[in-house]
Amino acid sequence: AWSIERPPGDTAGCTFCHTSSEERCSTCHQRHQFNPVVARKSEQCKACHWGKDHRDWEAYDISIHGVVYQTNKWDPTQFDLTKKLSDADYVGPTCQYCHLRGGHHNVQRLSTVYTSMGMSNADRGALLWKEKRDTWVSVCDDCHSPRFARENLQAMDEACKDAGLKYTETFKVAENLQLDGMGEPMPKDLHPDWVGEHVWSLKIGAYHDGPGYGGAQGQSGEFRMSNCSDIERICFESVGYWMTYIFKGMAHGSWNDATYCDGSFGMDRWLVKAKVASEQARRFTALEKKAGINWVPSEFWRKGDWLNELSGAKIVKEFPGKTIFDLCPEPGWLDTHHAPAEE
Numbered sequence: 001a002w003s004i005e006r007p008p009g010d011t012a013g014c015t016f017c018h019t020s021s022e023e024r025c026s027t028c029h030q031r032h033q034f035n036p037v038v039a040r041k042s043e044q045c046k047a048c049h050w051g052k053d054h055r056d057w058e059a060y061d062i063s064i065h066g067v068v069y070q071t072n073k074w075d076p077t078q079f080d081l082t083k084k085l086s087d088a089d090y091v092g093p094t095c096q097y098c099h100l101r102g103g104h105h106n107v108q109r110l111s112t113v114y115t116s117m118g119m120s121n122a123d124r125g126a127l128l129w130k131e132k133r134d135t136w137v138s139v140c141d142d143c144h145s146p147r148f149a150r151e152n153l154q155a156m157d158e159a160c161k162d163a164g165l166k167y168t169e170t171f172k173v174a175e176n177l178q179l180d181g182m183g184e185p186m187p188k189d190l191h192p193d194w195v196g197e198h199v200w201s202l203k204i205g206a207y208h209d210g211p212g213y214g215g216a217q218g219q220s221g222e223f224r225m226s227n228c229s230d231i232e233r234i235c236f237e238s239v240g241y242w243m244t245y246i247f248k249g250m251a252h253g254s255w256n257d258a259t260y261c262d263g264s265f266g267m268d269r270w271l272v273k274a275k276v277a278s279e280q281a282r283r284f285t286a287l288e289k290k291a292g293i294n295w296v297p298s299e300f301w302r303k304g305d306w307l308n309e310l311s312g313a314k315i316v317k318e319f320p321g322k323t324i325f326d327l328c329p330e331p332g333w334l335d336t337h338h339a340p341a342e343e
Helices: 012-018 056-061 064-072 095-099 127-140 146-179 230-252 264-291 311-318
Strands: none
Touching: 056 064, 056 230, 127 146, 146 230, 146 264, 230 264
């Protein structure tokens, strides 16, 4: 939602990837070559799988696996890409070797616990995920011992758990500010969100219910990175960027990504930023109350330079009293598609 509500020019990059990968063979095989050799190279994944909120390529590229690939990929005795994946005997794994193992095209089948790109406090060791974790280990033990693979899984579990604690605390700081009526600007003072309403952007369904959050019971806010308060943007970046750095870094063996490169260290900094923003808001509120000042949000929040182009404004203007959910062509059309574990 944080992308599709913005003007087309802002989301051109998002659209090129998200409208091609599940529909066109040429996304990976290249239209003018259509050569399996090309599709077996890790770089082929790079066009889409990189960036702040899906940092796969960067994590792989600077991992020990990525370094082995980059330094040996020119040598056909080390990486014979003419062989089918089921026959591959590389000196190090490519993206395809792990995720498309044996030539299977369901990428998520051979991945670890996905959970919204790592942006959730899932119990990663729960029985629910046992099959996927065992499959993950079975890929690693092509080259490593099962014990080594499980130890790395446990290390990722611990890193994600620590990240989850930080993101929970960051969100709690923003939540308390909202409930105390000190969020600035408040949802009611903002331009309509992508559904055409004014719901707190961090209201995630039933997890944040009550009149203080706005919206109906179970209704989710728009987890957005624009037209929101600074502290809400901090929360967005903490979980949407830095937490995924940790998840992707640990999953691919890129420990720099999980720590220094805005991973756990970045989350530390953003937690401090959230606390500072909250403290300042509370101090300003106290001073304004003492001075008898009634703060009124700037008109910018209601109608910025391009906010009238967003879907929320269009709904309010053209379909008064309706939300995007009233206008859905069919039930479930906004549901996120998740590839099944098995075909």
